[in-house]
Amino acid sequence: MNTSFQFCDDLGPEKVVEIYEPETGLRAIVVVDNTAAGPAIGGVRMAADVTATECFRLARAMTLKNAMAGLAHGGGKSVIVGDPGAAIETRETLVRAFARAIEPLVDYIPGPDMGTNETAMAWVRDVTGRSVGLPREVGGIPLDEIGATGYGLAAALEVAESFSDFRVDGARVVVQGFGSVGIHAARFLVERGGTLVGVSDSRGARAAPDGFDLAGLIETKRSGAGVAEHGEGDAIAAADLVDVECDVWIPAARPDVLTADNVERLRTRVIAQGANIPATAEAEKIMADRGVLVLPDFVANAGGVICAAVEYHGGTERLAMETIWEKIQGNVRAVLERAGERGELPREAALAIATERVRRAMSFRRST
Numbered sequence: 001m002n003t004s005f006q007f008c009d010d011l012g013p014e015k016v017v018e019i020y021e022p023e024t025g026l027r028a029i030v031v032v033d034n035t036a037a038g039p040a041i042g043g044v045r046m047a048a049d050v051t052a053t054e055c056f057r058l059a060r061a062m063t064l065k066n067a068m069a070g071l072a073h074g075g076g077k078s079v080i081v082g083d084p085g086a087a088i089e090t091r092e093t094l095v096r097a098f099a100r101a102i103e104p105l106v107d108y109i110p111g112p113d114m115g116t117n118e119t120a121m122a123w124v125r126d127v128t129g130r131s132v133g134l135p136r137e138v139g140g141i142p143l144d145e146i147g148a149t150g151y152g153l154a155a156a157l158e159v160a161e162s163f164s165d166f167r168v169d170g171a172r173v174v175v176q177g178f179g180s181v182g183i184h185a186a187r188f189l190v191e192r193g194g195t196l197v198g199v200s201d202s203r204g205a206r207a208a209p210d211g212f213d214l215a216g217l218i219e220t221k222r223s224g225a226g227v228a229e230h231g232e233g234d235a236i237a238a239a240d241l242v243d244v245e246c247d248v249w250i251p252a253a254r255p256d257v258l259t260a261d262n263v264e265r266l267r268t269r270v271i272a273q274g275a276n277i278p279a280t281a282e283a284e285k286i287m288a289d290r291g292v293l294v295l296p297d298f299v300a301n302a303g304g305v306i307c308a309a310v311e312y313h314g315g316t317e318r319l320a321m322e323t324i325w326e327k328i329q330g331n332v333r334a335v336l337e338r339a340g341e342r343g344e345l346p347r348e349a350a351l352a353i354a355t356e357r358v359r360r361a362m363s364f365r366r367s368t
């Protein structure tokens with residue numbers, strides 16, 4: 001039987017809502033996966049081809065990420081079927097219709113995701129009074145502008161120093177996906193003595209063994225050009241970024257970019273997963289066997305949601321950055337210690353810790 005019940009287990013989901021509104025053409029799905037720790041925070045993804053399966057998987061990932069980060073929030077996610085490149089009026093109509101439909105779902109707090117942004121979250125808040133990832137003018141902390149997730153990756157990598165022969169100072173860094181996460185990860189690592197030696201975006205890739213001038217590369221990117229058009233270093237095929245010798249390789253673009261087919265080519269000590277699910281399970285196993293330390297996505301890339309939670313509770317930008325650093329460092333340490341003690345992969349250790357936290361939060365609930 002192909003129903004949403006196929007995704008149910010002892011953690012959730014608690015609520016699945018499918019929305020269709022003939023007047024606006026809105027088609028959307030909301031999955032509130034688990035609210036034991038508090039109201040679910042999770043992004044609103046807008047794309048023409050979003051699926052229910054994607055929504056269920058992303059909602060569970062948010063439950064685990066928020067539990068791992070120790071936030072007073074459970075996990076959820078929503079998807080709107082729509083073209084993120086459509087005229088702003090069309091998008092505003094859809095997002096406001098979505099907001100009206102979810103108004104009664106008070107245990108779900110929407111945030112930005114692919115295809116939505118802080119302006120969309122301001123529309124949602126205007127209708128429902130609740131959302132995160134807001135513009136500064138309405139009390140938001142612009143998490144992509146300040147580099148919340150890149151900052152968290154730098155925090156995670158500092159902890160990796162105690163578990164491998166990796167050092168941030170002097171590290172050669174490769175970034176796949178020079179966008180919000182990738183640019184700021186590079187920035188925080190270069191500030192700490194790292195050097196960016198390889199980079200890619202959706203239009204191409206470049207390598208510079210002696211290092212890029214990061215400010216110049218960011219300037220090229222902000223001018224609208226791709227990294228391949230930047231003057232320094234050599235243009236390489238995007239698929240060959242895995243061959244660039246480095247100390248840390250940071251996936252910050254798409255899922256499943258490291259697979260059994262290319263992972264053997266990596267010449268790095270550490271993988272810091274900025275993107276969500278950037279490596280297959282098989283690839284992570286091969287990396288572990290080769291002694292490459294993997295910092296799993298939902299532990300290392302939680303900076304954005306930690307920032308969103310601080311914003312929701314009225315905190316400042318400075319508090320958000322301090323909280324990201326403290327939480328991510330504590331969690332990466334807990335995960336790597338457990339993995340070392342039990343001979344588990346870092347992801348297995350992280351899943352066990354996060355699931356245990358969700359179960360414990362559930363145990364505090366009244367049963368009637």
Ligand code: NAD
Pocket residue numbers: 143144148149176177178179180181182200201202203238252253254255274275276301302303304305
């Ligand atoms: P973004 O759109 O700002 O940047 C993505 C970058 O990846 C762009 O430069 C794009 O050109 C590039 N890209 C796209 N396809 C590519 C490909 N095939 N090869 C190489 N580069 C490619 O997005 P972002 O906010 O930086 O998010 C990047 C990833 O990190 C996504 O998987 C996202 O889900 C995840 N993530 C983001 C945050 C956040 O705070 N923004 C938090 C956690 C996880």
